[in-house]
Amino acid sequence: MPHILSTSQDDFEARFAALLESTREEDADVEAAVDEILADVRARGDAALIDATRRHDRIELTAATLAFTTEEIEAEIARVPVAEADALRLAADRIRAYHLRQLPEDANWTDEAGARLGWRWNAMGAVGLYVPGGTASYPSSVLMNAIPAGVAGVERMVMTTPTPDGKVNPLVLLAAKLAGVDTVYRLGGAQAIAALAYGTESVARVDKITGPGNAYVAAAKRRVFGRVGIDMIAGPSEIVVIADGSNEPDWIALDLLSQAEHDAKAQAILITTDPLFGEAVADAVADRLRTIERREIAGASWRDHGAIITVHDLGEAAVLADQIAPEHLELCVDEPEPLAANIFNAGAMFLGKWTPEAIGDYVGGPNHVLPTSRSARFSSGLSVLDFMKRTTLAKMTPGALKAIGPAAETLARSESLEAHGLSVRARLARLNEPAP
Amino acid sequence: MPHILSTSQDDFEARFAALLESTREEDADVEAAVDEILADVRARGDAALIDATRRHDRIELTAATLAFTTEEIEAEIARVPVAEADALRLAADRIRAYHLRQLPEDANWTDEAGARLGWRWNAMGAVGLYVPGGTASYPSSVLMNAIPAGVAGVERMVMTTPTPDGKVNPLVLLAAKLAGVDTVYRLGGAQAIAALAYGTESVARVDKITGPGNAYVAAAKRRVFGRVGIDMIAGPSEIVVIADGSNEPDWIALDLLSQAEHDAKAQAILITTDPLFGEAVADAVADRLRTIERREIAGASWRDHGAIITVHDLGEAAVLADQIAPEHLELCVDEPEPLAANIFNAGAMFLGKWTPEAIGDYVGGPNHVLPTSRSARFSSGLSVLDFMKRTTLAKMTPGALKAIGPAAETLARSESLEAHGLSVRARLARLNEPAP
Known part of the structure; x- marks a missing residue:
């Protein structure tokens, strides 16, 4: 009932x-195992990935087979029934159209003091998408994670998914292709997250990792957060x-x-x-x-x-x-x-x-990666903005510095940060010198 | 050198x-102490806050004196020298003017399938700002955290700052007033974070906590993340x-x-x-x-x-x-x-x-709360968006459901999520019934 x-x-x-x-969170005790895997990948790179994958997915990889080749991907995709491929294409088109409207605008203006202010949005350089294997391998999640990254303009998009006994969901590979993913690795679990965060000989590190995963993947993402960005732990x-x-x-x-x-x-x-x-x-x-x-x-x-x-x-x-x-x-x-x-x-x-x-x-069209566990009070679903970052811009003219510099000096003094104040003072002193 | x-x-x-x-992070071993404080505040509420504050700040609070009264705030503010007050006002005005340009726009449109799509931004309901005491008590940080929240439209903004031996920085209180902070608590450390995250008899809980702090505050923020939002740990x-x-x-x-x-x-x-x-x-x-x-x-x-x-x-x-x-x-x-x-x-x-x-x-004008430790690769400085969240909107018409529903059904089947498919199928069946 x-x-x-x-x-x-x-x-x-x-x-x-x-x-x-009523709490519905799982509290698996996986931290120690995850720490070990992260340290191993960091220390031994590809060799650690190959060992862990042999253990977990029962396949023997080499540095050359960590990633799918284009031919391998095409061969898998050829097995997707036409109706499913069409449905996935329709979904991809609609998700892209929705997210294209989320692209933020840059700004630039001159204020009354003569200061030039603004900001600029840039896509992240490289993003890694984790895709679970087995029954939780959802092609729709590939679209929902990778399309916003592509719309943002991320240069390098990679995906990583476990292939237990060599098996992969062809729809997941088709979704990756439709979403513009560049490389797909045969890696799962904490070792995949470690590869994306630290990089190895064959896997280049990324700036942010998104996508769902089991308790090991979630714990690994939490651990590497800071070194790379992560999405929410759902x-x-x-x-x-x-x-x-x-x-x-x-x-x-x-x-x-x-x-x-x-x-x-x-x-x-x-x-x-x-x-x-x-x-x-x-x-x-x-x-x-x-x-x-x-x-x-x-x-x-x-x-x-x-x-x-x-x-x-x-x-x-x-x-x-x-x-x-x-x-x-x-x-x-x-x-x-x-x-x-x-x-x-x-x-x-x-x-x-x-x-x-x-x-x-x-x-x-909207994203299906959404805030869970009451976090919609303070967070939002995945969007194009999650794959971009903003740099603020400020440019003073001598006149603008004269207008607002003294207030900065006063506040620096009140916070006992003398060098802050002096960096303004030294420039103002030049402006107040008599013309030569 | x-x-x-x-x-x-x-x-x-x-x-x-x-x-x-080269790592420059401090790695203080404070987790156990913080866990204890969080549990105590959760269990005993105000009483725990009062005990912790007696211990750490050497003052005796009551439920009635946890927060400053308006009169107490005004009395402190009266001590601020005119030049500093003027400088702080100039700063507040400029920061507000910059952040007002960051307010995001809602969107709503009808696509070619007849689906009505869009999103809506809302401010968070309540936000808590942590302000350190002592030499790290920076009025400028109060402005940088609270003004974006106010511009976002946050209904309830509270601030919490330790007052060791009863002392507070009057400029911090003036900054809080200029930024529109509603309530200022005499609380610091992990106990302040606990109060904001869990709530007590006298402190209402908030949706997000921002602001810098020492290792205890940072550890407490990490712990309560999920229950409330937090800003980056700088x-x-x-x-x-x-x-x-x-x-x-x-x-x-x-x-x-x-x-x-x-x-x-x-x-x-x-x-x-x-x-x-x-x-x-x-x-x-x-x-x-x-x-x-x-x-x-x-x-x-x-x-x-x-x-x-x-x-x-x-x-x-x-x-x-x-x-x-x-x-x-x-x-x-x-x-x-x-x-x-x-x-x-x-x-x-x-x-x-x-x-x-x-x-x-x-x-x-731009925010001074910015991504540290190379995280500018994947994150941005504090902005109005950090105090808002976005709800996506979708509304199908019968015609729109006919156009795109079958693709959803196909994908649900491919992901073995039968009820997903049936929820679409049941509605499509009604549409395909002959008119009565």
Whole structure:
């Protein structure tokens, strides 16, 4: 049974707080193993990568076969069914079109003091994308990570994915090609992260590493952060669906389950103004849980972390959604826009009954890499900006320095930073000399 | 003696790599102590804050005196000399004017499939700013952290600063007032971070914590990251000055020293096309090191981490600067713009001989919270965006779902996520029913 809450309950606040606080993070003890792998790759380079890959993926690599050749990639891609290739192309085109609008603008202006100010955005030089192997090998994630990097203008994009027993998902390679990835390495786990962060004889290091991974990959990313940039360490996925009573229970049930089927630790929450509709959805979920393929995972998620919350009105629903700050938020009401305008904490919103969250996972256009575990309060989904950095620009003229330099000197003195003040003073002194 | 390098040296590559790799991070063993403080504040709230503050700052607080009253703040501010207040006001105005230009725009459009797409930026709800006490209590940092948050539209801005023996820097309180900070707490160290992250009876928790601090504060911020957002954990400061031979050696020496005087672990590097000029700067630094107040700190920084690198031309200088990826970069040449256009990794650039870096620390306008330790390769200085988050928006019409839904279904199937596909299929089935 999922949690059943109603804002009419006397103890609603406490129940809701418990739902928010219930931790769903895994806490695997992998730090020591990861530290060892990182140190080994740092010390022995390619040889360490080859050893670790033999151990974990049961394949024998050489420096020459760490990366796929173009021919190998093309041969794999040739195996992708036409319908899947077409669908992936449509997704890539739509994701690119959306992200192209995110390119930031440079700025340059002269202010009233005569100072020339501004900033300039630049793409990062090199980015590495981690792609898990096995059942978590999602071609859609390749597109969502690599296309924004390409749109940003990143010069060198590499990908790394484990190939256990030599097997790779051809769709992942097609996605890499569509997204403009330059090189694909047959490396997984902490050793792949180490290679990207430190570099080896055959793997050039990158400036930032993004993409999902298991506990080892997450721990390795945390460790190398600072030396390279990383994206967020994603927690389990979550969805909130706000639905009034005029929805199809089965559609909403499927939307909830499409979150629950990701992971037993995923969380799906329905907030509804109609208690009878809530019951109908609970029934529909139970029905669907009898047949869908991933019913064990989805069932565990729904049972342990699912919730149905009844509220008096949509205003109340908005307040709760903001407190949950979900990764995904569906607004299944006739007029979603005014409701959306009152909700501030959500990674992605899906407006109206014709927008199941799954559209956003694949072909909608917005990114599906989104803030989890309530972090939408203070962070955003992946975007083009995550692959760029900004340099601020300032240029003083003698006149501008005369106008604002003395204030800088005063503040430097108040902070006891004498050389700061003198660096301004020395220049002002020259300006105040009589002309020769 | 600083490191003396020249691109003409046979072993230049190795020397330069050693300079880049030389670690300047402190590695204090504070984790256990910080964990204890965090747990105590989480468990005991205000009582833990009061105990920790008695221990560390030798003052006896109550729930009622955790925060300054408006009257207490005004009384402190009244002690600020007029010249300093005026300088701080000029700085605040200029910083605000610069950051107002960073406000991002929302977007909304309908694409060719009929899908309505876009995104919306929102300010974070509440932000906490940490301000160190004692000699590292910099009013300029208050402005640089709080003004962007205010420009972003953050509703509740609080500040926390230790008041050892009851003492506070009045300029810090004035800066807080100018920047629109709502509440100032008399709390420092890990206990302050804990209060902001978890909340107590008297301190409401925030969504993000920014601002510099000692090793305890940095460790506490790392620990609470995820529960709240944090800014970057800053490493020691650094500057690269690229100067041709037509500069005043003393000015450049002071610019280098204004970095070195921050911290014995700060790094100041001169890159010059003129070896004789390099020697003149070395002499000027030695001269100034005889008299400036913070000569011990600045001298240690210059001796251990300083460097003078001679290059053949400015093109070579640009390549090296990009590899260093400095926090601050001065371009002391007659035509700084074309040189700037060839450098991509720098937190902030200061163009031309009339723009000492110290201008950027106080009154230039751009933020002085910048990426350190070569992280300008993948990150940017603090900005208005760091206090906002973006929600992506997608709305399908029946027609849009018909156009792109089948591709989503195909991809869901290829990823073995059946409920994802069914959530689309169920809706498409309705659209394909004959009209009643």
